[in-house]
Amino acid sequence: MAKQLVLEARNIDKYFYSPQKTQVLKKISFTINRGEFVSVMGKSGCGKSTLLYILSTMDTSYQGQLLIDQEMITGKPPEYLSKIRNEKIGFVFQFHYLLNEFSVLENVLIPGLKLGKLGREALEVNAMEKLRIFGMEEHALKKAYQLSGGQKQRVAIARALINDPLIIMGDEPSGNLDKKNSDIVFGIFKELATEFNQTLLIVTHDPEFAEKTDRTIEMEDGNIIAQ
Amino acid sequence: MKYGLLIQIARSLMLARLKQTMVAAVGVTFSITMFVALLGFMNGLNQLLDGLVLNRTPHIRFYNEIKPNPDQPIDLSESYRDFENTIRTIKPNSSRLRIYNSAAIIETLQADNRVLGVAPKVSTQVFFNVGTSDISGTINGIDVQAENALFSFADYVTEGNGSDLDQTNNGIILGKGAADRMLATIGDVIQATTARGDRIQLKVVGYYQSGLGDLDNVQSYASLQTVQKMLGEPPSYITDIQVKLHELDLAPPMAKDYEALFRVTADDIQTVNAQFETGTEIRNLISYAVGITLLIVSGFGIYNILNMMIYEKMDTIAILKAIGFSGRDVNIIFIIIALIIGVVGGTVGLMLGYLAGLGIDRLPFETEALPTIKTFPVDFNPRYYIIGGIFSLITTYLAGYFPARKASAVDPVEIIRGK
Numbered sequence A: 001m002a003k004q005l006v007l008e009a010r011n012i013d014k015y016f017y018s019p020q021k022t023q024v025l026k027k028i029s030f031t032i033n034r035g036e037f038v039s040v041m042g043k044s045g046c047g048k049s050t051l052l053y054i055l056s057t058m059d060t061s062y063q064g065q066l067l068i069d070q071e072m073i074t075g076k077p078p079e080y081l082s083k084i085r086n087e088k089i090g091f092v093f094q095f096h097y098l099l100n101e102f103s104v105l106e107n108v109l110i111p112g113l114k115l116g117k118l119g120r121e122a123l124e125v126n127a128m129e130k131l132r133i134f135g136m137e138e139h140a141l142k143k144a145y146q147l148s149g150g151q152k153q154r155v156a157i158a159r160a161l162i163n164d165p166l167i168i169m170g171d172e173p174s175g176n177l178d179k180k181n182s183d184i185v186f187g188i189f190k191e192l193a194t195e196f197n198q199t200l201l202i203v204t205h206d207p208e209f210a211e212k213t214d215r216t217i218e219m220e221d222g223n224i225i226a227q
Numbered sequence B: 001m002k003y004g005l006l007i008q009i010a011r012s013l014m015l016a017r018l019k020q021t022m023v024a025a026v027g028v029t030f031s032i033t034m035f036v037a038l039l040g041f042m043n044g045l046n047q048l049l050d051g052l053v054l055n056r057t058p059h060i061r062f063y064n065e066i067k068p069n070p071d072q073p074i075d076l077s078e079s080y081r082d083f084e085n086t087i088r089t090i091k092p093n094s095s096r097l098r099i100y101n102s103a104a105i106i107e108t109l110q111a112d113n114r115v116l117g118v119a120p121k122v123s124t125q126v127f128f129n130v131g132t133s134d135i136s137g138t139i140n141g142i143d144v145q146a147e148n149a150l151f152s153f154a155d156y157v158t159e160g161n162g163s164d165l166d167q168t169n170n171g172i173i174l175g176k177g178a179a180d181r182m183l184a185t186i187g188d189v190i191q192a193t194t195a196r197g198d199r200i201q202l203k204v205v206g207y208y209q210s211g212l213g214d215l216d217n218v219q220s221y222a223s224l225q226t227v228q229k230m231l232g233e234p235p236s237y238i239t240d241i242q243v244k245l246h247e248l249d250l251a252p253p254m255a256k257d258y259e260a261l262f263r264v265t266a267d268d269i270q271t272v273n274a275q276f277e278t279g280t281e282i283r284n285l286i287s288y289a290v291g292i293t294l295l296i297v298s299g300f301g302i303y304n305i306l307n308m309m310i311y312e313k314m315d316t317i318a319i320l321k322a323i324g325f326s327g328r329d330v331n332i333i334f335i336i337i338a339l340i341i342g343v344v345g346g347t348v349g350l351m352l353g354y355l356a357g358l359g360i361d362r363l364p365f366e367t368e369a370l371p372t373i374k375t376f377p378v379d380f381n382p383r384y385y386i387i388g389g390i391f392s393l394i395t396t397y398l399a400g401y402f403p404a405r406k407a408s409a410v411d412p413v414e415i416i417r418g419k
Helices: A048-055 A078-088 A104-115 A120-133 A149-161 A179-195 A207-211 B003-016 B018-054 B102-111 B144-151 B176-182 B213-218 B224-231 B248-262 B274-312 B314-322 B327-362 B382-408 B412-418
Strands: A005-016 A022-033 A037-042 A063-068 A089-092 A167-171 A199-204 A215-220 A223-226 B060-063 B115-130 B133-142 B157-160 B171-175 B189-194 B199-208 B219-223 B240-245 B265-268
Touching: A005 A048, A005 A199, A022 A048, A022 A199, A022 A223, A037 A048, A037 A179, A037 A207, A048 A167, A048 A199, A078 A089, A078 A104, A078 B327, A089 A149, A104 A120, A104 A149, A104 B003, A120 A149, A149 A167, A149 A179, A167 A179, A179 A199, A199 A207, B003 B018, B003 B327, B018 B274, B018 B327, B018 B382, B060 B248, B102 B115, B102 B240, B115 B144, B115 B176, B115 B224, B133 B144, B133 B176, B133 B189, B133 B213, B133 B224, B144 B240, B171 B176, B171 B213, B176 B199, B176 B213, B189 B224, B199 B219, B213 B219, B219 B224, B240 B248, B248 B265, B274 B314, B274 B327, B274 B382, B314 B327, B314 B412, B327 B382
Parallel strands: A037 A199, A037 A215, A089 A167, A167 A199, B133 B219, B171 B199
Antiparallel strands: A005 A022, A005 A063, A215 A223, B060 B240, B060 B265, B115 B133, B115 B189, B115 B240, B157 B199, B171 B219, B189 B199
16 A cells, blocks of 8 residues: 655754753654654653644644644634544543543544544444444543543543544553553554554553554654654 | 533522622622612602602693784885894784694594594683782683593692582682682682683682692682683684693604694693703602612622632632633632522512512601602612612622632642642
């Protein structure tokens, strides 16, 4: 299969201005192809999370260029970025980040409803299917806060998948979980990558986790030292 | 834009904080209730006070005023016409109180479609003879039916029956104050002396109490025929013609027109009672000021609660933004919350306000001065309900606008990183 660029970063610089001007990212450039399972690894404070927020379009104050799906993203209006996030990016955070006011099923549904490509019924079928993949279908009608940490993370992954995103981004998705749950989450990612050819970009500080991915981008002090 | 989803999210956010939401809605309910009840009550009282005078006052009153003739003979003289003439001690000539050609005037007025009704009146000064002393008074000869229709005469007859005037020969309804002084009870026969010295026996058939003490001490009522007979005048003898109009505001120009046409004095209600309108306006202003203050206070309540809700829901807002909701969507969600609180709180408030009005309307309120009033007056004018409803929406919208703008500006990165 021909290599297809999913994400491209060109010379991304990022500064923090408080308390004083410090450069956190220095000329970061790399690409990710379709179907790759990439991890970004580095010690705490090396700028890897900052990089992820820029790549995810949530942080727009940077210099350089960002392309998603071969489309220039830098400089686009916020409304458009919201649409990109909704349609093309799936998120998994360190602290699960489900909406506690909603049931598990609704949590998975909401990005789909927002996208509005499918009707509610079709989406519900999809959402149940995703939940089934992760063994969460019997919890579908529970409220989000009634789940354990590992369960929440699995639901969050299901939510990330609902719109069949171009890429899934994870910010230490297993960082807050015990070994067993962490392994489950990794297993899910691996399965997504191999069986569904899903592109994944996972930020982690855990070398063990990074080792098992297809490719590891290593960062130190705002620079890429190996990829 | 899919508002359905946003409304659903707004609903879930509110249900998750049901108690808080209820407190905000109760704040709106309370202020709208108070607004509507207060305005209804205050305006009810206003109308009562105005009605006390305005209901009893004709919109235009025609009569002959005793005054010196403005055209003195010297002004007509050929030689002195162009001079500035000063005449001292002019006296009014013996002009008649009677309105000349009254039947034709009444006919003309009744044919005018701006006129609601016409009531003729004969009024005369008398002395009531009580033992050796005389009490002065005024007897108004009235057309009872016209007076009832235009000035709700019967409302002010506290004892006896107004229509007895027509049925009883020489019947009189005494002012309550006059009756008390004469110790006259219903059925008694009293004696009165007219200005010309004629004596006449009158039978008391009722009491009249307007609520204005000065009036009740002096005014008494009899039928037109009785008074004409007392004065020895024919049935065409009328001293006052009272007119009620469909539109109060037409009174001044109409009075002017007819004054010139009939060559009698015509007073319009605005000129005579100018201070009443000013009073009413100021009272209205005060009640609106109080009501709107209440609504603004409740607006701050909503503002506070929404602000708190936004601080609590920072995580939710950050997630919503991360999964593809724009700032505008988040803004709309919080505006929807504010408006739902406004609509629900406002609607309940309007209903409770109506009930409160009904309650106040049932409270007994009896006073000597106002014989026709048994309970507190309440005005159920739909205008207050419309103003209350609209204002509740505006305040909740504004109260929601600023917190919502803050919510839309939440930076998801900061929240997610801050964990």
